[in-house]
Amino acid sequence: MQSTMTDMETSAAKPLTQILEQIAEHKGCGTSSEGGKASCGSSDGPADMAPEVWEKVKNHPCYSEEAHHHYARMHVAVAPACNIQCNYCNRKYDCANESRPGVVSEKLTPEQASKKVLAVASAIPQMTVLGIAGPGDPLANPAKTFKTFELIAKTAPDIKLCLSTNGLALPDHVDTIKAFNVDHVTITINMVDPEIGQHIYPWIYYKNKRYTGIEAARILTERQMLGLEMLTAAGVLAKINSVMIPGINDKHLVEVNKAVKSRGAFLHNIMPLISAPEHGTVFGLNGQRGPSAQELKALQDACEGDMNMMRHCRQCRADAVGLLGEDRSAEFTTEKIDEMSEVVYDAESRRNYQALVEAERMEKVAAKEAAMANLDTTDIKLMIAVATKGQGRVNEHFGHATEFQIYEVGSAGSKFVGHRRVDLYCQGGFGEEETLPSVVRAINDCHAVFVAKIGGCPRDELKAAGIDPVDRFAHEFIEESAITYFREYCAKVSTGEIEHQARGDADIRQGAYIAAA
Amino acid sequence: MAYKIVASQCTGCSACEPECPNVAIREKNGVFIIDPKKCTECIGHFDEAQCVAVCPVDLTCVIDNAYPRYQA
Ligand code: SF4
Numbered sequence: 001m002q003s004t005m006t007d008m009e010t011s012a013a014k015p016l017t018q019i020l021e022q023i024a025e026h027k028g029c030g031t032s033s034e035g036g037k038a039s040c041g042s043s044d045g046p047a048d049m050a051p052e053v054w055e056k057v058k059n060h061p062c063y064s065e066e067a068h069h070h071y072a073r074m075h076v077a078v079a080p081a082c083n084i085q086c087n088y089c090n091r092k093y094d095c096a097n098e099s100r101p102g103v104v105s106e107k108l109t110p111e112q113a114s115k116k117v118l119a120v121a122s123a124i125p126q127m128t129v130l131g132i133a134g135p136g137d138p139l140a141n142p143a144k145t146f147k148t149f150e151l152i153a154k155t156a157p158d159i160k161l162c163l164s165t166n167g168l169a170l171p172d173h174v175d176t177i178k179a180f181n182v183d184h185v186t187i188t189i190n191m192v193d194p195e196i197g198q199h200i201y202p203w204i205y206y207k208n209k210r211y212t213g214i215e216a217a218r219i220l221t222e223r224q225m226l227g228l229e230m231l232t233a234a235g236v237l238a239k240i241n242s243v244m245i246p247g248i249n250d251k252h253l254v255e256v257n258k259a260v261k262s263r264g265a266f267l268h269n270i271m272p273l274i275s276a277p278e279h280g281t282v283f284g285l286n287g288q289r290g291p292s293a294q295e296l297k298a299l300q301d302a303c304e305g306d307m308n309m310m311r312h313c314r315q316c317r318a319d320a321v322g323l324l325g326e327d328r329s330a331e332f333t334t335e336k337i338d339e340m341s342e343v344v345y346d347a348e349s350r351r352n353y354q355a356l357v358e359a360e361r362m363e364k365v366a367a368k369e370a371a372m373a374n375l376d377t378t379d380i381k382l383m384i385a386v387a388t389k390g391q392g393r394v395n396e397h398f399g400h401a402t403e404f405q406i407y408e409v410g411s412a413g414s415k416f417v418g419h420r421r422v423d424l425y426c427q428g429g430f431g432e433e434e435t436l437p438s439v440v441r442a443i444n445d446c447h448a449v450f451v452a453k454i455g456g457c458p459r460d461e462l463k464a465a466g467i468d469p470v471d472r473f474a475h476e477f478i479e480e481s482a483i484t485y486f487r488e489y490c491a492k493v494s495t496g497e498i499e500h501q502a503r504g505d506a507d508i509r510q511g512a513y514i515a516a517a
Numbered sequence: 518m519a520y521k522i523v524a525s526q527c528t529g530c531s532a533c534e535p536e537c538p539n540v541a542i543r544e545k546n547g548v549f550i551i552d553p554k555k556c557t558e559c560i561g562h563f564d565e566a567q568c569v570a571v572c573p574v575d576l577t578c579v580i581d582n583a584y585p586r587y588q589a
């Protein structure tokens with residue numbers, strides 16, 4: 001990640017717009033920085049990104065891992081039909097690449113969906129982005145997809161619209177996408193070589209015909225590249241998702257990265273294959289494994305270069321209604337939505353809340369900057385797992401965490417590198433002995449784990465596994481704390497009190513994630 | 518003279534519904550059904566039965582032997 005804030009002085013003395021620009025420059029991306037200029041200070045954004053793209057991206061809650069902690073998107077399932085078959089997908093469940101495997105989402109009509117979106121947006125001001133994604137392909141269901149967008153855009157023009165597609169039908173719909181002012185389109189591209197594609201896609205349905213094998217993959221990749229070029233030409237942001245499938249496309253994804261970058265994609269998100277026999281997918285059944293955490297990170301690092309790699313994708317719906325563990329889906333079931341009369345959209349309170357969030361984010365960036373001052377140069381890099389409920393703070397109990405955020409910290413500063421889902425350690429008295437080792441495996445590449453609180457027993461077991469349990473940063477900002485920890489760690493290394501060692505690899509959890517469904 | 522949908526296999530994904538050239542497919546109780554009076558096996562429209570081509574579950578849209586094959 002680019003970290004361009006080193007020349008920043010203390011934020012307190014600077015006027016607001018300037019600070020916002022600087023946050024944006026750091027990809028902190030406030031939602032209220034319309035006044036910001038395209039370029040400011042030392043950086044105009046990544047070298048290979050067009051200035052007008054950077055202008056859109058830098059203010060976007062989706063693409064800043066830091067803003068991501070404060071804003072949420074919401075997905076509605078209005079488009080169940082699909083026009084291709086993927087070996088990592090079982091159509092009885094949601095698309096494995098867009099949502100939590102094993103969780104079936106409800107089907108909604110465009111009218112129900114828009115009502116739900118407005119109700120959620122009024123109750124949860126963090127909800128700023130609406131996506132239409134799996135199950136199914138939104139562009140294989142264009143009527144339902146665009147009707148939903150139309151209904152929402154009418155009442156809530158401040159909500160950003162996005163959609164995810166496999167790209168097969170994309171070239172036919174770029175004009176409509178542009179006309180609806182769709183904020184960004186995500187294309188799942190797993191290959192640019194049909195030889196490889198045939199092992200991922202058994203068939204496609206195109207122009208009233210089913211194609212299989214290499215021919216299917218060839219048509220798919222041609223349509224994907226054409227669609228991407230058309231989006232770029234139309235000035236619509238295009239993000240690429242790729243599923244990393246070890247032994248099939250893992251090395252090839254570096255090629256994919258080049259191909260999509262050269263066609264104007266501004267962000268490439270590589271995510272691990274999630275595969276287990278109980279998902280009933282072809283890959284699940286034939287024993288195809290997913291990558292380990294280290295394999296994934298190595299590939300992401302290899303592709304990073306100048307391009308933004310998105311690492312905060314949690315491979316779940318990132319639902320506003322389940323915003324970072326606070327699951328509120330029970331308030332917004334289809335029955336409850338149907339019972340609601342007219343939803344009054346509360347734009348005012350949303351604006352107020354978002355202003356508060358921006359203030360807090362500025363404080364956080366300033367705190368990180370302050371902590372960074374006079375950091376010695378060293379090759380040491382630490383990985384830190386953090387239990388958090390959001391707001392960029394260490395504010396979750398170890399035993400209540402269903403996921404950990406992973407930060408890498410070194411003398412260049414801290415950066416967010418991913419999420420790890422885990423089984424709940426506190427299951428109300430049973431299974432705890434079995435769960436701890438799986439938590440340890442999930443964060444085994446980390447030197448420390450930051451928590452708001454932790455019991456004596458897991459504390460000892462983490463220590464035994466070589467992971468330092470740290471609760472003294474409870475409720476503090478994550479990055480500021482990570483840098484402070486790093487500074488102290490380096491001091492101890494230089495006095496010889498501890499010896500620095502790289503950690504091993506970690507598991508990516510494969511099972512269905514039902515707990516927060 | 519028609520195809521049918523094996524209800525126990527159908528995921529209700531609706532992919533087949535808009536593809537049928539004869540508007541023979543509709544939803545019923547969460548799964549989709551084919552009206553045998555309307556289905557022409559796609560003969561005269563396409564080389565392959567569209568519901569079969571698009572359906573994500575193999576052997577879900579199948580010939581209904583209760584009817585004689587369609588004659589164009
Ligand atoms: S075979 Fe063709 S005509 Fe018959 S139901 Fe399927 S799509 Fe419709």
Ligand code: SF4
Binds near residue numbers: 526549571578
């Ligand atoms: S395409 Fe197949 S699974 Fe989908 S609704 Fe039609 S018959 Fe059912």
